[in-house]
Amino acid sequence: MDIAKFIKPWLLGEHEKFILRNARIVDPTIGSVSDNITVVVDGGLISAISPGTPAENITAGVKPENDLNLQGKYICPGLIDCHVHIAVVPGEANLASYRDMTEQKSLVRQPSVLKSMLHRGFTSVRDCGGASLAMKEAVEEGIHPGPRLFIAGRALSQTGGHGDMRGSHDTQPCCGGVVSGISRIVDGVAECLRYARDEIRQGADFLKIMGGGGVASPTDKIEHLQFSDEEIRAIVTVAKNAGTYVTSHCYTPESIQQAIRQGVRGIEHGNLIDLETAKLMAETGTFLTPTLVVHAIAQKLKFLSPDSDRKNTDAFHKGLAALKMATDAGVTVCFGTDLLGPLHFAQSQEFSVRSQVQTPLQILQSATVNAAKLLMQEDRLGQVKEGFLADLLILDSNPLEDITVLDQPEQHLLAVMKDGRLVTSGNALGVSISQKL
Numbered sequence: 469m470d471i472a473k474f475i476k477p478w479l480l481g482e483h484e485k486f487i488l489r490n491a492r493i494v495d496p497t498i499g500s501v502s503d504n505i506t507v508v509v510d511g512g513l514i515s516a517i518s519p520g521t522p523a524e525n526i527t528a529g530v531k532p533e534n535d536l537n538l539q540g541k542y543i544c545p546g547l548i549d550c551h552v553h554i555a556v557v558p559g560e561a562n563l564a565s566y567r568d569m570t571e572q573k574s575l576v577r578q579p580s581v582l583k584s585m586l587h588r589g590f591t592s593v594r595d596c597g598g599a600s601l602a603m604k605e606a607v608e609e610g611i612h613p614g615p616r617l618f619i620a621g622r623a624l625s626q627t628g629g630h631g632d633m634r635g636s637h638d639t640q641p642c643c644g645g646v647v648s649g650i651s652r653i654v655d656g657v658a659e660c661l662r663y664a665r666d667e668i669r670q671g672a673d674f675l676k677i678m679g680g681g682g683v684a685s686p687t688d689k690i691e692h693l694q695f696s697d698e699e700i701r702a703i704v705t706v707a708k709n710a711g712t713y714v715t716s717h718c719y720t721p722e723s724i725q726q727a728i729r730q731g732v733r734g735i736e737h738g739n740l741i742d743l744e745t746a747k748l749m750a751e752t753g754t755f756l757t758p759t760l761v762v763h764a765i766a767q768k769l770k771f772l773s774p775d776s777d778r779k780n781t782d783a784f785h786k787g788l789a790a791l792k793m794a795t796d797a798g799v800t801v802c803f804g805t806d807l808l809g810p811l812h813f814a815q816s817q818e819f820s821v822r823s824q825v826q827t828p829l830q831i832l833q834s835a836t837v838n839a840a841k842l843l844m845q846e847d848r849l850g851q852v853k854e855g856f857l858a859d860l861l862i863l864d865s866n867p868l869e870d871i872t873v874l875d876q877p878e879q880h881l882l883a884v885m886k887d888g889r890l891v892t893s894g895n896a897l898g899v900s901i902s903q904k905l
């Protein structure tokens with residue numbers, strides 16, 4: 469008797485082998501497409517890629533339903549969203565209502581958020597505050613479907629910073645590591661060291677700090693610097709000692725420059741970047757993860773308070789210009805969305821928003837190879853390449869010609885494969901891939 473099957477009855481079975489014939493392979497490293505390629509997926513990995521028809525010894529033993537002729541359809545690497553918050557789940561109409569959202573309510577709703585991300589083609593996501601190790605492991609083990617998670621645990625914020633959701637008239641004492649929504653409030657080098665270490669202990673893959681003011685927080689201004697140099701340096705030391713990195717929520721040139729000087733490796737948002745800062749980011753190899761769609765959608769759906777909404781409108785208009793400036797300066801740009809609550813549905817619209825200022829290749833790179841580098845996974849994610857994890861999208865159109873096909877998964881995304889397992893997508897849920905080809 470195999471007792472393991474009873475201890476964790478949800479564990480996924482052995483990986484099946486797949487042959488994907490007559491495919492067009494999209495290579496985001498150089499922006500090329502190669503025709504009539506056979507891709508072999510075995511053990512969850514891309515085990516072989518070859519032109520034309522595969523040799524018989526390669527196809528032996530493959531189940532007929534896993535031997536697929538793609539008839540010239542496109543295979544693109546699975547998408548990576550580098551800035552999500554899966555813990556801020558749908559269910560409330562505006563941000564104010566989220567003060568009453570309990571952790572239990574959030575937890576039971578997170579699987580639905582994860583499943584919808586996977587069905588939009590996101591096979592990996594980086595959670596910048598709120599996701600737990602338990603949820604990451606639940607996806608890995610197959611309790612419920614979702615993208616592979618890379619988590620920050622709780623984002624670290626100073627008192628009165630972007631993670632402190634108390635209003636000006638709230639006299640409740642704080643803080644010393646107290647958890648506030650998706651953040652933890654820490655002040656002084658000692659608390660920064662202690663709670664950064666605690667996030668690592670609780671499974672954080674990287675650390676996120678609130679390095680400047682934000683849109684949704686009630687008592688800070690976007691132009692505020694947050695944390696002292698010493699505090700940031702302390703958190704960076706903890707990350708480096710644990711073999712990982714810090715990314716910082718920053719809008720202004722001052723906050724970005726402060727972060728870079730203290731050894732921060734990634735910048736989130738960056739909506740107010742100027743030329744000098746863009747050049748500094750390029751020189752130092754600092755990653756930028758803009759999140760533009762959240763501003764556009766939050767405004768449309770009146771998700772924010774009037775005060776936050778004013779900050780938001782300004783941030784959106786400047787954010788597009790900042791993305792262009794950073795791209796032109798040679799900064800490594802990653803794909804991010806930052807959608808909260810009822811706004812998650814708009815995740816793929818980030819592709820269309822960016823297409824106003826970036827080429828399709830630049831946008832596809834941001835959601836594949838650049839994102840994989842930021843995640844320190846460039847040897848196994850972000851490309852259709854032998855030895856890489858089989859995270860693949862099957863598309864009926866070429867995203868390098870029109871990137872907005874990724875914004876319409878119901879029409880163009882025929883299937884998602886994550887970790888060598890096939891997930892059908894969009895409206896065609898429940899329809900087998902061979903029926904769709």
Ligand SMILES: [Zn+2]
Nearest residue numbers: 551553596806
């Ligand atoms: Zn965020």
